[in-house]
Every structure is written in C-alpha cells, then in structure tokens.
Amino acid sequence: MAAKDNLSNYQFQLDPRNSEDEDIGGTAAIHAKDTTTGKYAGSLIWWQRGGGVNHVEVWPEHQNKGIATHMWKLAQQAHKDAPFHYSEIHHSNFRTVDGDAWAHSLWKKGLAERVPYNDMIDESGDPEYRDWE
Numbered sequence: 001m002a003a004k005d006n007l008s009n010y011q012f013q014l015d016p017r018n019s020e021d022e023d024i025g026g027t028a029a030i031h032a033k034d035t036t037t038g039k040y041a042g043s044l045i046w047w048q049r050g051g052g053v054n055h056v057e058v059w060p061e062h063q064n065k066g067i068a069t070h071m072w073k074l075a076q077q078a079h080k081d082a083p084f085h086y087s088e089i090h091h092s093n094f095r096t097v098d099g100d101a102w103a104h105s106l107w108k109k110g111l112a113e114r115v116p117y118n119d120m121i122d123e124s125g126d127p128e129y130r131d132w133e
Contacts, residue, residue: 006065009036012074016085027054028078028086030071034062044071051079051087056099068102072111094120 015029026048032041042058058067075089091103095118106112 007067007070009034010041010062010065010067010070011035012071014074014078028075030074030078032058032062032067032071042067042071044068044075046075046087046089048085048087051089052092053089053099054092056102069106069109069111072106076111091115093117096120 011033013031013033015031017027017029027045028048029043029045031043033039034041040059041062042056044056045054046052047054056068056071072089075086078086079088090113091106092099093116095103100115100118103112103115107115
C-alpha cells in the first residue's frame with residue numbers, strides 16, 4: 001500500500017504559531033490528527049526564522065505510514081505559498097538517531113537538501129549511529 005493511501009484517515013493542519021520573543025523568531029507547525037479516533041498523531045515544528053526543524057514526532061502507532069514525510073511536504077508548501085512568513089524548512093544539526101534516519105530518507109527521496117552533519121550523535125559513543133555517507 002502506498003504511503004498516501006495510509007494518509008486517508010489523517011487530517012493535517014498548519015499552525016502558524018508566532019512567538020512573542022523576537023530573539024527566537026517564533027515557530028510554525030503542522031499537526032496530524034487521526035480522524036478515526038479524533039486523537040493527535042504527530043507534529044512537525046520548525047523555526048520561522050531560519051527554517052530549521054525544531055521538533056518532529058509521530059506517535060508509535062502511527063509511524064511508518066508517511067505522516068512525517070507528508071508534514072515535511074506541507075511545510076515546504078507553506079514556504080512556497082508564503083515565503084515571507086515561513087522560512088524554507090531544513091534539517092537541524094541536532095538530530096536523534098531516528099531523526100537522523102528520517103532526514104536521510106527524505107534526502108534519498110529527493111525531498112530535502114543534503115543532510116547537514118549531526119552534532120548531536122557522537123558516532124564513537126552511540127552504538128545505534130549509522131554512517132550514512
């Protein structure tokens with residue numbers, strides 16, 4: 001089953017949250033909700049100034065259905081539709097092991113620029129680190 005077929009039971013909403021703090025520039029988010037249960041399924045949050053991913057999360061029971069990738073595409077579309085309000089999204093230099101895998105999967109699919117070095121994972125100290133180069 002294609003990922004987009006898995007998304008028919010999900011509703012996605014852009015949340016143009018703005019921070020009052022000018023120093024950090026605020027964030028924007030895409031939220032996913034399971035329409036069959038009405039419950040939260042995940043979210044993608046990125047900095048409005050600079051576009052770096054701040055946080056991405058998909059609850060375990062909703063993973064591997066293309067939700068995070070779809071939220072990424074919606075964030076890219078938000079930038080295209082309103083480039084002065086939403087910065088172009090890109091991967092952070094600080095990613096978990098799962099976040100690193102997701103970032104590289106987007107790059108391999110041609111949906112993201114080359115993934116920056118991950119300052120969060122010390123390859124010598126993390127047994128789950130995978131060298132993607």
